[in-house]
Each structure stands twice: as C-alpha cells, then as structure tokens.
Amino acid sequence: xxxxxxxxxxxxxxxxxxxxxxxxxxxxxxxxxxxxxxxxxxxxxxxxxxxxxxxxxxxxxxxxxxxxxxxxxxxxxxxxxxxxxxxxxxxxxxxxxxxxxxxxxxxxxxxxxxxxxxxxxxxxxxxxxxxxxxxxxxxxxxxxxxxxxxxxxxxxxxxxxxxxxxxxxxxxxxxxxxxxxxxxxxxxxxxxxxxxxxxxxxxxxxxxxxxxxxxxxxxxxxxxxxxxxxxxxxxxxxxxxxxxxxxxxxxxxxxxxxxxxxxxxxxxxxxxxxxxxxxxxxxxxxxxxxxxxxxxxxxxxxxxxxxxxxxxxxxxxxxxxxxxxxxxxxxxxxxxxxxxxxxxxxxxxxxxxxxxxxxxxxxxxxxxxxxxxxxxxxxxxxxxxxxxxxxxxx
Amino acid sequence: xxxxxxxxxxxxxxxxxxxxxxxxxxxxxxxxxxxxxxxxxxxxxxxxxxxxxxxxxxxxxxxxxxxxxxxxxxxxxxxxxxxxxxxxxxxxxxxxxxxxxxxxxxx
Ligand code: SF4
Numbered sequence: 001x002x003x004x005x006x007x008x009x010x011x012x013x014x015x016x017x018x019x020x021x022x023x024x025x026x027x028x029x030x031x032x033x034x035x036x037x038x039x040x041x042x043x044x045x046x047x048x049x050x051x052x053x054x055x056x057x058x059x060x061x062x063x064x065x066x067x068x069x070x071x072x073x074x075x076x077x078x079x080x081x082x083x084x085x086x087x088x089x090x091x092x093x094x095x096x097x098x099x100x101x102x103x104x105x106x107x108x109x110x111x112x113x114x115x116x117x118x119x120x121x122x123x124x125x126x127x128x129x130x131x132x133x134x135x136x137x138x139x140x141x142x143x144x145x146x147x148x149x150x151x152x153x154x155x156x157x158x159x160x161x162x163x164x165x166x167x168x169x170x171x172x173x174x175x176x177x178x179x180x181x182x183x184x185x186x187x188x189x190x191x192x193x194x195x196x197x198x199x200x201x202x203x204x205x206x207x208x209x210x211x212x213x214x215x216x217x218x219x220x221x222x223x224x225x226x227x228x229x230x231x232x233x234x235x236x237x238x239x240x241x242x243x244x245x246x247x248x249x250x251x252x253x254x255x256x257x258x259x260x261x262x263x264x265x266x267x268x269x270x271x272x273x274x275x276x277x278x279x280x281x282x283x284x285x286x287x288x289x290x291x292x293x294x295x296x297x298x299x300x301x302x303x304x305x306x307x308x309x310x311x312x313x314x315x316x317x318x319x320x321x322x323x324x325x326x327x328x329x330x331x332x333x334x335x336x337x338x339x340x341x342x343x344x345x346x347x348x349x350x351x352x353x354x355x356x357x358x359x360x361x362x363x364x365x366x367x368x369x370x371x372x373x374x375x376x377x378x379x380x381x382x383x384x385x386x387x388x389x390x391x392x393x394x
Numbered sequence: 395x396x397x398x399x400x401x402x403x404x405x406x407x408x409x410x411x412x413x414x415x416x417x418x419x420x421x422x423x424x425x426x427x428x429x430x431x432x433x434x435x436x437x438x439x440x441x442x443x444x445x446x447x448x449x450x451x452x453x454x455x456x457x458x459x460x461x462x463x464x465x466x467x468x469x470x471x472x473x474x475x476x477x478x479x480x481x482x483x484x485x486x487x488x489x490x491x492x493x494x495x496x497x498x499x500x501x
Contacts, residue, residue, distance in 0.1 A: 065426035080427045080467050089478045091486035101482065103475075109423035110471065116416040372483045379476045385417045386469040389410065390462050393396070 099371035194246030202226035244367030
C-alpha cells in the first residue's frame, strides 16, 4: 500500500529506491522456508483444532467443514474417509442411569445431532390420557393429569407401537389405576407414584352405562380393546410395569378426600411433549486444555492454586526451596476464566483452550432405558433418517 | 421432494418434510466433505412449518447423486459410531469387573 501512494506522489526520484525495496522484499520471500506441503503450518493447525479462550471472548470458534479449505496448502480437509481410523470412544463412567464418555475425532454437527435426537426423538412411554372418576383433592384434574404425565415409566418402549387412529390395544397402551382415599378423622396423606397399579387387562371402566338386560356373559366394552392380558405376553410375564421411582409425590389428600382414576400411557417422542424425553439432561462440552507457558512460582503459584474454584492447579517442588504451579486436573476446568482475568497478571502466562473434536458427553437417563442403550438408539434413529431420505429420492 | 431444473441437474434444492437441524446440519457436514459439492446449505423457511430446504450445487455431477452419497456417508459414520461405542461399553464393563475381582481378592 505505502509504496503505491509513493509512486503517484513523487515521480522518478523514488523509482530507484522502490526497485531496491522490491528486491529486498523478493530476497526476503526467497529466504523464507518452504510452505510445508501436505501439512498445515502450526498456527493454522492450531486454529483448526482449538478454540482459544481469551480473557474477553473465545476465538477460532468455528469448524472448517469444507473439504477444500486447505487445498492451497496441499492439505485435504476430508474427515469422512479417515473417520473410521480416527474416531474413538472412551467410557469414563457408567451406572444404571448415568453415563459419561469421551467422543474423540467427530464433528460437532454429528455430536449435536446425537444430543438433539436423545432429547427429542428417542421414543418412550408416558401417561397421555387420564380418566378421572373421582377427584376431591385440592389439585385440579388437569394439573393432576399433567403431573401424572411427567412420571417416567419403567418399560422398554421398543416393545410397543405408536397409537394409530385412536385404538388403544395391548400393543400400544399401558393402563394404570390409582385409587386412594384419606379416611375421615385420619392424618393427611401423600399419594406417591408407587400407588399407580398396572392393569395388564386394560381399562376397567365401561364405555357405556351397563345394560342390565344384555347377557352378562360377554364382557362389557371398556375404554381399551385388549385382545389378551399384557402379563400373558412373554416380555412382561415376569417383569411387571411400574414407574421408575415409587417415591414421586402426585398429590396430598386431606381427611375425606379421594382420588380415583385410570391413566393410559402411550408411546411418543420428546418433540411432542417433554414428558416423552428419555433423558433428564444430556450435554457435552469440549475437552478443556490449560497450559502454563511461563513459569509461575512461589507465592504467585500459591495464589493461583487458590484462585481456581475447581482446583485445576497444583504446586510442585523444583528444588532449593522453590515451588512452581503445575496443571494437575485440566479436565475439571470449567473455563470460568478467573485465572486469566485482567489485573491478576496471568493473562499472558496461562492459555486456556478447548479441543474442537473431543467431546465429553454426559447422558442422564430418566431411568426408562439404560444410558448406553439410549445412545445406540439415538444413533440408529439418525441412520433411519438417512435411509428414509435415500429411499425417498430413489 | 426435489426442486431443480430439467436442463441442469447439477443444482437443486431438496425439501424434506418432518426434518430439522438435527438431520440437515449433520448432512451438511458430509456434503461439505464431498469434493463434488460446490455449494451446500440449508434453511428452515418457517419455524411452524415442519420442513427444511437443503440447497446443493455441484461441480457437474447430479445434485441428487451427491446428496444420496452424502446420506450414505452419514449412515456409514453412524454405523461406525455405534460399533465403536458398543465396543467401548463392553471394554469398560470388562475392565470394571476385573477391577472388582481384584478388590475382592485383596479382601
Ligand atoms: S478457567 Fe477457571 S476453572 Fe479453568 S483453570 Fe482457570 S480458574 Fe480454573
């Protein structure tokens, strides 16, 4: 830029100096080491793989999906081909309803798709219809029905079908009965979810007022049309259906109050209503990296250890009475950025980064299905989506 | 549903009903990774309409082919994720039960 403006203002005099300048620039360029072909220069590789968390804001937050992003440097940015070699999963913790694992070598687009599917598209069973015969409690019918809907039910939803054209049968509906009364003169009582009793034979409420003249041998029509009892089916014969927890308070009854109802659970997905979501939360974060680039010693080191609320730093002895801060637990870092806050003097000696393709994934199941099953189901759902699009197009 | 021109199959918009960011963003990733795509992107025209539009322009191949190939890629990736995940869970259970036995034998 500057040489351009010089050119137009001062005429031939500066031409000589210009060409000298050009020559020196050329020399400089020629002396540079070769641009490495087939490998990204470290600064660009850093931008590609890390989010840098500065005191004011994070930078390099985007991912480079385009396969030709580094074509000019002879680097193919294609991750699909190498995906099978690079992808890794490490399970950190796995219990009955909680799981933490690391997913390494995957694009956020996919990690996020799995998360979204877990929340909104993995089906479960939840109470959808409540037939209330009597409710004299202080809780209104609709509030009571809503509370019942949110109770997770321990049953494998894969054994059921989605309800179609409103025909409740043994393949798509689970019926529970709830009948509690608080006796007069007694103490107030809490109605807990363990009081929901599974009715394997379907609804007990007759659809129409019983006709006394009709032959009593045929069963009266009820709100469900079960062809057989659910507990005669092999899936449920020795594992009865009940809420995941028996200790959820549904309502409280005062003396003389009563609740008598029937609740029908059907299959659904979290997109329709959150009660069908199989996860309490599911979330991920990128792996944090904490790097001390300039030694922090003695009192400063002790101050640093005290600064971090999650105890990321430790102190090590480096001989002759000197101490130095080390990074002991980078994984615990929440990136609160307290340690690089302005005025503390560590802005330039500590670097906070996140690895863009390393996800710490955490699934907390509501107890409906174990978390590892939920994740496999979620991946299967994404596969089904692809399959559907392919067959729609061909 | 595909919206494109009859004369130039290399660019079209695919309108998918009942899909959202979940699928569109994931498939945008695999599309971007395909060297035959010149441009790809998606939009959700209206939040209360259950629909997503995926625009694909290619360097010459039919947009439809590139799109189905990308879906295929995504599916292969999913299968790999699933098998890797299952293996990791089995490994974890194994290592855990071995450790559990160690504790028992120490007692
Ligand atoms: S960012 Fe916060 S949590 Fe992380 S090391 Fe610094 S002080 Fe600790």
